[in-house]
Amino acid sequence: MKKQEKKPVKQLEALGSKLVADIEKGKNPTIEFSLRSLSNVVFDKDTKTLGLGEKLQQRTFFNVGHAKKFLQTLEVAKVSKNLLDVGKHASLRDVFYMAKRTIANSNINIVDDQSESDKSLEDLELITDLSREQLNINANKMGSVAGNVTIEDSGDTINWAKLGSGGWSIPSNVEEIEFKSVKAKYIIYMEKQAVWERLHEDKFWEKQNCIIVTSQGQTTRGIRRLLQRLSQEHNLPLYVLADFDPWGFYIYSVLKFGSINLAHMSGTMTLQNARFLGITGDDANNYDLKKHFIKFKDVDMTRLKQISEYDWFKKNKEWQRQFKMMKDFGAKLEIQALSSKGITFISDKYLPEKIRKGEFLE
């Protein structure tokens, strides 16, 4: 067993012993941990990150509402313990299949859907105070990166500038990566894989001496952690390039302040120096993009309203101005709308100009 796996094993054993002790005492076995719900998510004004409040939730076995969740939580704990014992890693999908089976003499499955095992794992993180990666469970690789950076990973030296058209794919656990040399001056994170490919083909990172990063839409934990380490260890500003819609704004929000869903992990994932580069409502005017507007659906408007009321956006005049513009347009805009100006418009003109002029929101 590797050294770093000892702590997780102890934590899981402690959980098991506590519950066995409950049973021996004839007490309803109970797990207590921070309540994961919007009502217990607080915005810390000093650190400017989301965190969990002090509310606790209990999960007991002999309780009609809790029993299944209790069962699922222990099931993923068992899976994790078995992985740690043999020193292997599994993906979220693997965990789902390891837990998915029908309980004897019934038609009940322990889990029916991967979302159930995923949720249980998030709970287990909170219960044991360990990250998923520490529990030997990894997510799928989702993102790509390119730029003037050299790293060492599992004994291999990798230069992000020399990885062909695909770039380096970011693993789910980036804790063991060592940055050997970082020449880039800033990072651009984009929502769209297609935009990343555009910039990579145009050798944008080489011309501008930056790092370009993407994941397919959602920012995975591994990417958030990688961005945070790059940004903190090498003091690089991070620019976010997302669609002009409520979901694009929320991608920025998650990177900067943390997510509601994973509020318990904000400390290792938020990026204080993240900046929203575009697309903004002003871009729609300045670059004559209004003709590419996509009309709002009801759900877009609802989401916009929710976001504009978040604590961390509430008193930010610049952001409120963007929300109002979007509301008035009643429409959204994709990054790719810039292609209407010419295929390399984004890398030749739009991005350099915006960064030079310092046109971004914070």
Next chain:
Amino acid sequence: MAKEAEKYIPVADELAKRQKEISVAEFFTKNRHLLGFDNKRKALLMTVKEAVDNSLDACEEARVLPEITVEIVEMSEFKYKVVIEDNGPGIVKKQIPNIFAKLLYGSKFHTLKQARGQQGIGISAAVLYAQLTTGRPVKITSRIGKKEPAHYYELNIDTQTNKPMIAKEEVVEWHMEHGTRVEIDLEAEYLKGNQSVDEYLKQTAVINPHVTIIYTNPKSEQVIYARGTDNLPDEAKEIKPHPYGIELGMLLDKLRWTESRTLQSFLTSEFSRVGPGTAKEICEHAAVLPNTKPSEVSRDMGERLINGIQKTKIIAPPTDCLSPIGRELLEKGLRKEIKAEFYCTTSRPPSVYRGNPFIIEVGVAYGGEIPKDEKVNILRFANRVPLLYQEGACGMTDSITETSWKTYGLNQSGDSIPVGPAVILVHMSSVWVPFTSESKEAIAHYAEIIKEIKLGLQECGRMLGSYVRKKYKVSEQIERANMFERYIPEIADSLSVLSGEKKEKILQGLQKMLVKPEIKNEIIQDDEDDKMYRMDFKNKKEENEEAREETG
């Protein structure tokens, strides 16, 4: 010119030669479907039904507990003999031919009183049908008392004149002290099922718990529907019409034949709920003098009177003319013939449509041997007579489909007949039941009637709903206890891996806890915490939709 004039015969005269009175009997010969004799199967049902209805009406009028024997014998293919015998008061000799062999002859048409028969067509129509299809006369035996002889008749109907033709007439020996026996040979078809004689008799037994029926079907199988109570229903009183229900033609007719000398006394004597004061008020509203001679009331004045009546406040008609079954007896009837696990019934207070008082009664039987995944069985009754045909055209059916049964524990998609293990019974008692046709198969859609039926359905529905919920809850609790039993080995396995303790030990510990009373409560109670949890879960789901980042 003159020659031509001689030759000229007006067309109207020519036509007049062919114009003659149509006899009622002839009319019904051609329009038998109007009376419900449209096919062989239905003809058999109608014949039994008309005879049984008459027997029951007669027994009740004479305050005798009815005991009726029904026998159907197959003579040859599509030829059947129907024999119905009752212990009623019998029929006086000279009336026998008229009652059985003259259409539109009867005592019930002219009175406003709750009875099964209304028009005096029924049994004679069956006789006519039998005569048309087999050529055989109807055979009647009737005796009115121990000391009287039993009379035997064989009768045909003269379809030209609508008069009885007596084929045979004699005094016979008979084992009954009083009663009537009818024997009819007709073309028919015997089938079981929803619209069969079997079903009709069974439903008759449900709605008339004081009746005993002994039934022998063509396969020589005997069924006895024994009475469940010795109490005869209250005798229904005859009432005068209520002014709100009167129409112009009827009013003018009454005015012509009345013996009253003034309009005021006409109104008070011919109508219910009209005293001198109310009569004066009606006349005032109609601008007609109260001392006008009835015979001098013109059509115009009649119209004004009708309007005057509508403007006058008159109390609702008396309801002692109705004889509802009552909640308890209705339940007894259902219990007797339908094997279910839950019964509920309701008897609504009297209400009025078009001046006619009526009472709605509703019953529901649930569970037991009633099929689970089929449409509910609807039993419709009017004045204690089952309605088997035209379910779709009936106001009772519409009231059921327009009621929302989901909240009462049955399945229902849109405005359709609910699905589930239930039988729904609706009974309307009235001095005049508004049927949609002469064959008396469906109730017309009067708003007042529909409203009352729905209220009755809702009342029973609520009782049904609370029963179904309770039942469901109990089975859910059992399910939950089982659920925990299944979870325990899984939990024990996980905990054993995590803690290193032996699985057996943990397993036993958990199983011991399962029988503890405080744990049992926890499992069985649908406690607040549970609801909160569900709420929390729901909220979380919404949040997940919000948070588009981070799942993989």
